[in-house]
Amino acid sequence: VSPSEFDPIEHLAALKSLVPAPYFLLTHLFTQVDATRSRIKIINGLTNFIRLLMLLDKSAITSAVWLSTNSIGPPYTALELGIGGSILSKALKTVSGISAPALKSLYDKHGDIGDVAFEAKVSVRTLVDPPRLSMKGVYDTLLQIAVAKGSKSQELKQKLVEKLLIRGRGEEVRYLTRTFVQHLRIGAVRTTMLTALARAFTFTEYGSDCAQDKLQKAEEVVRQCYARHPNYNDIIAALLVSGVEKLAESCPMTLHIPILPMLGSITKDMSEMLVKIGNEHTEFACEFKYDGQRAQIHYDECGKISIFSRHLELMTDKYPDIVDVLRSHRVILDGTRSFILEGEIVAVNEVTGALGSFQSLSNRGRKGVQIDSISVAVCLFAFDLMYLNGESLLDVPFRARRDLLRSSFAPVPHKFAYAESIDATPLDQDAISTFFHSSIESKCEGIMVKLLDSIVATTTTSTRRTKSLLSTYTPDLRRESWLKVKKDYDSAADSLDLVPIGGWYGNGRKSNFWSPVLLAARDPDTGIFQAVCKCMTGFTDAMYKEIKAKYDEGTINVTRLKPADFETPLTPEYFWVPQEVWEIKFADITLSPIYPAAQGIISDRGLSIRFPRFIRKRDDKGIEEASSPAFLAELYQRQQSRGTEDQDDTHEQ
Ligand code: ATP
Numbered sequence: 001v002s003p004s005e006f007d008p009i010e011h012l013a014a015l016k017s018l019v020p021a022p023y024f025l026l027t028h029l030f031t032q033v034d035a036t037r038s039r040i041k042i043i044n045g046l047t048n049f050i051r052l053l054m055l056l057d058k059s060a061i062t063s064a065v066w067l068s069t070n071s072i073g074p075p076y077t078a079l080e081l082g083i084g085g086s087i088l089s090k091a092l093k094t095v096s097g098i099s100a101p102a103l104k105s106l107y108d109k110h111g112d113i114g115d116v117a118f119e120a121k122v123s124v125r126t127l128v129d130p131p132r133l134s135m136k137g138v139y140d141t142l143l144q145i146a147v148a149k150g151s152k153s154q155e156l157k158q159k160l161v162e163k164l165l166i167r168g169r170g171e172e173v174r175y176l177t178r179t180f181v182q183h184l185r186i187g188a189v190r191t192t193m194l195t196a197l198a199r200a201f202t203f204t205e206y207g208s209d210c211a212q213d214k215l216q217k218a219e220e221v222v223r224q225c226y227a228r229h230p231n232y233n234d235i236i237a238a239l240l241v242s243g244v245e246k247l248a249e250s251c252p253m254t255l256h257i258p259i260l261p262m263l264g265s266i267t268k269d270m271s272e273m274l275v276k277i278g279n280e281h282t283e284f285a286c287e288f289k290y291d292g293q294r295a296q297i298h299y300d301e302c303g304k305i306s307i308f309s310r311h312l313e314l315m316t317d318k319y320p321d322i323v324d325v326l327r328s329h330r331v332i333l334d335g336t337r338s339f340i341l342e343g344e345i346v347a348v349n350e351v352t353g354a355l356g357s358f359q360s361l362s363n364r365g366r367k368g369v370q371i372d373s374i375s376v377a378v379c380l381f382a383f384d385l386m387y388l389n390g391e392s393l394l395d396v397p398f399r400a401r402r403d404l405l406r407s408s409f410a411p412v413p414h415k416f417a418y419a420e421s422i423d424a425t426p427l428d429q430d431a432i433s434t435f436f437h438s439s440i441e442s443k444c445e446g447i448m449v450k451l452l453d454s455i456v457a458t459t460t461t462s463t464r465r466t467k468s469l470l471s472t473y474t475p476d477l478r479r480e481s482w483l484k485v486k487k488d489y490d491s492a493a494d495s496l497d498l499v500p501i502g503g504w505y506g507n508g509r510k511s512n513f514w515s516p517v518l519l520a521a522r523d524p525d526t527g528i529f530q531a532v533c534k535c536m537t538g539f540t541d542a543m544y545k546e547i548k549a550k551y552d553e554g555t556i557n558v559t560r561l562k563p564a565d566f567e568t569p570l571t572p573e574y575f576w577v578p579q580e581v582w583e584i585k586f587a588d589i590t591l592s593p594i595y596p597a598a599q600g601i602i603s604d605r606g607l608s609i610r611f612p613r614f615i616r617k618r619d620d621k622g623i624e625e626a627s628s629p630a631f632l633a634e635l636y637q638r639q640q641s642r643g644t645e646d647q648d649d650t651h652e653q
Contacts, residue, residue, distance in 0.1 A: 003048055003051070003199060003203055004209060008055050009055070011052055012055050012056060015056055016056075019057050020057055020135070021057040021064070021134060021135050021136070022135070023132070023133035023134060023135050023137070023172055024132065024133075024172055025052075026049075026064055026067060026068070026135050026175075027172050027175045029045055029046070029049050029068075030184070030186050032045050033046075033186045034186050034564060037526065039192065042186075042188065042526075043195050043196050043199070046193065046200075047200045047203070049064070049196075050064070050196060050200035051200045051204055054200065054204050058240060060136050061240075062232055062233050062237075063136045065193060065197070065232045066139055066232060067138065067139055067179065069188055069232075070182055070183070070188075072139070072143060072146055074230055074257075075312040075313055076308060076312050076313060077314075078314060080146060081145050081146050081182065082146070082153075082157065083145065083157060083180045084556070085555045085556040087154060088113065088180055088556060089103055090158055091161040091162045091165060092117055092120055092177075094162055095120075095162050095165040096117075096123075096124050097124065102120075104554075111559040111560035111561030111562075112178075112559055112563065113180075113181055113556050113559070114174040114175065114178035114181075114185075117165070117176070118174040129169075131167065132167070132169075133164065133167045133168060133172060138179075141160050145160045145161065148160075164176050165177075181556050182579075183563070185564050186565075188527075189524060189526065189527040190524075191524060193232075194222050194223050194226055195219050195223075197222055197235070197236070197239065198218040198222035198244060199215055199219070201218070202214060202215055202218040205243055218244045221244055221245070221248060222235070222239075222244065224475075225251050226476075227259065227260040227475035227476035227477075228252065228253040228394070228475055229251050229252065229254055230257070230259075230312060231257060235247070238250035238251035252392070253340075253386075253387065253394070255298050255299075255300045255306075255340070256298050258298070258308035259340070259394075259475045260312070260475040261294065261296065261310055261342070261475065261476070262475055262477065263476070263477065263479075263482070264448060264478065264483060265480050265482065265484065266483075266484050266635075267449075267483050267484065267485055268638050268641075270429075270433065270485055273483050273485050274426045277426065277483060278426070279426070282425060282451070282455065283399075283425055283452045284451050285398070285422070285424075286422050286424055286435050286447045287419040287420065287421040287447060287448045287449075287450065288381070288419055288421070288442065289439065289445045289446045289447050289485075290346045290381050290419070290444055291358045291443065292344045292358060292361055292378075293310075293344065293620055294342070294343075294345075294620065295308070295319070295342070295344070296310075296340065296342050296386075297326070297341045297343070297380075298340050299332065299336075299338055299340075299341075305323050305327070307322060310620045310621065310625075311620050311625065315366075317368050319345060320374075321371055321374055321377070321378060324371060325380070325415045325416050326416070330410060331410055331415075331416045332409060333407075333409060335389075336389070336409065337389050337390075338387070338388070338390060339387055339388050339389070340386045340387035341384070341386070342383060342384040342385075343382035344381045344383065344419070345361070345378050345379075345380050345381075346361065346379055346381060347361040347377070348379040348414055349414075350377040350414060351414075353379070354443075355443045356376065359616075360376050361376060361378065362616070363375075363376060366619075379417055380416050380417070381417050381418070381420075382409065382417070383418070383448075384405065384473060385402075385404050385405040386473050388404055388408060394472060394474075394475070396472065396473075397452070397470075397471040397472060398450050398453075399453055399471070401473065402452075422435050423452065445486050446487045447485050448483070448485075449483040449485060450481065450482050450483075451481040452471060454472065455467075455469045455471075456468050494585070494586070496521070496532070496583075496586070496609065496631075496632065497582070497583055497584075497618055497625065497626050498519035498521060498532055498533075498626060499522055499529055499578045500517045500520075500547075500578075500580065501518050501519070501520045501531070501568070501575060501576055501578055502517070502566075502568070502570075502575040503516070503517045503572050503573060504516055504517075504518075504572050504573050506536075512548065514547055514548060516534035516535055516536035517535050517547070518534055518570060518572050519531070519532050519533055519584060520568070521597050521626060521627050521628055521631070522623055522624075522627075522628060523629055527565055528566075528567055529567065529568075530595075530596050530606070530629050531567065531568035531570060531597060532597045532607070532608055532609060533586075533608050534570070534612075535584060535612040535613070537611070537612065537613045537614065538613040538614030543614070551576045553574065556577070557576060557579070558574035558577070559574065559577070560574060560575070562575055568595075568596065569594060569595075569596065570594070580617060580618075580619075580623070581622070581623060581626050582614055583615040584609070584613065584615065585615050586609035586610060586613065587611040588610050589609050589610075589635055589636040590607070590609070590610055591603060592607060592608035593605055594608070598630070598632045598633040601633040602636055602637070607629075607632050
């Protein structure tokens with residue numbers, strides 16, 4: 001029901017005895033959410049649920065939020081359950097008494113490990129019912145599973161999984177098991193959860209009939225708070241203590257908690273960039289667009305350094321050489337006591353400083369890298385400063401942020417540099433073009449164009465731009481104040497970041513591998529994966545082997561039946577649990593009678609791509625950062641307008 005028609009008090013009377021909040025309340029919500037595709041209904045369900053918990057058992061809210069968002073902690077804490085297929089099937093056998101062949105045939109029948117567990121457990125009878133699971137109890141046990149380390153950790157994890165399964169009843173078993181494999185398949189994605197939190201706290205504070213603009217403002221406050229401080233524990237604690245209105249102060253940007261990165265908008269070429277960036281007086285910076293790994297570096301007054309990836313994972317361990325440069329080469333000037341800096345880490349030739357390829361950087365281990373075993377040197381090209389000496393710089397225009405960046409550090413040749421850049425206006429086309437070509441010659445991907453000062457809309461009609469554009473740092477937002485001009489756009493070749501969601505057996509030489517692979521875009525509002533294409537080009541044999549090992553038959557990473565959150569008319573041999581992002585190049589985007597991606601955005605047909613080719617795994621992106629159907633549609637429209645322009649050119653000739 002709509003939140004304004006929902007009266008938590010009414011339900012509270014019936015549930016009063018149920019404290020601590022039982023897990024079955026949450027799984028009841030999951031079954032409701034599972035049964036709908038309506039984002040409004042999902043938001044309403046979550047909102048009402050949080051309101052109920054606020055009255056029933058506040059201490060359960062964070063557990064419920066983590067459990068609903070298919071995670072156990074923020075990305076930068078690297079908490080992973082690490083429950084593999086073998087732990088899970090052993091636990092299921094112990095708990096239900098089912099034999100291995102019976103388990104396998106159930107899996108073949110259902111194709112979903114949650115449904116298998118549900119059926120295996122449903123017939124188990126016990127003399128005395130074990131005590132019911134609470135939301136907090138389930139979440140705390142998952143944390144114990146995640147932190148289990150050492151030689152006995154597998155046994156301990158299995159014991160804890162069994163403990164939960166023994167106490168789970170009916171639907172609880174289904175969702176517990178889906179949680180173990182981190183594929184809950186309900187649409188409580190981040191944006192939905194943040195909206196629900198904002199609404200629940202606003203309704204509780206101001207009543208169910210509070211004004212729409214109050215709700216919208218609250219949603220924006222909560223979204224912004226998450227973009228600066230992406231940790232539900234802290235956000236919910238702050239909301240409970242001081243409410244939505246004071247959230248920005250009570251849960252601010254904090255050192256060693258990564259902020260979500262600002263994103264750049266694509267442009268198809270230089271002339272589109274020049275139109276987008278403003279009128280002929282607009283000043284902007286053009287910077288090399290380096291092909292490395294984006295890094296956000298935090299430094300506090302005690303000298304602690306944290307390096308985060310674009311995907312918010314802590315990767316300080318991966319770059320001991322960057323830590324060493326910052327610490328021992330006097331890069332950080334005396335007055336610079338604390339900061340959050342952003343830059344691109346790029347492989348370089350230590351002697352000449354020539355830039356290396358992204359590939360050479362990706363050979364480096366992911367963690368625990370020893371400084372004396374490093375074979376590929378790197379340089380950090382700093383391009384932004386978001387925090388300095390205790391002050392947030394997010395609302396400071398780029399020109400001033402860049403001045404502070406340049407006066408706070410001392411570059412060290414081939415180790416720490418500022419991104420190569422020139423300042424320009426749209427009148428400097430020759431200089432921009434020369435700079436663009438020198439970026440390509442230096443093995444960069446093109447240029448980033450950044451507005452130096454905010455533009456405030458004027459009523460003048462003679463200028464090309466009449467809308468306002470901020471040059472502040474906007475976490476998690478794609479604004480036109482950061483434009484990407486890539487070399488590939490010239491040749492009409494573009495790339496998408498897609499999620500592999502299934503595979504067919506290959507033929508001939510590839511008969512032991514998955515080929516083709518079904519790829520999907522992900523809708524960030526619903527969490528639904530929409531199939532875009534099949535891909536069978538661009539894989540090395542090593543990659544084929546890696547894919548086969550990961551999505552092998554009989555593992556919990558594959559399933560015969562189509563998961564509810566997949567939209568695809570094609571049925572591969574096996575569907576795969578979504579867990580990674582692949583960069584895929586293609587020739588062009590076409591309207592498709594088969595594929596459902598972006599259906600309804602451009603027309604009643606979906607979109608697909610021709611000649612898809614695997615380029616690389618995007619380890620720096622999680623599935624939440626995969627290309628969205630809306631992005632695919634945007635690329636399609638660009639391509640169409642490019643086509644029209646080409647035709648116009650032909651007519652003129
Ligand atoms: P997006 O970040 O927009 O989702 P993406 O991760 O696929 O897309 P690109 O489209 O290649 O990345 O462009 C943005 C990326 O370019 C940044 O995330 C950053 O890693 C990289 N980059 C390299 N040089 C710069 C620079 N000078 N300024 C900003 N970003 C840069």
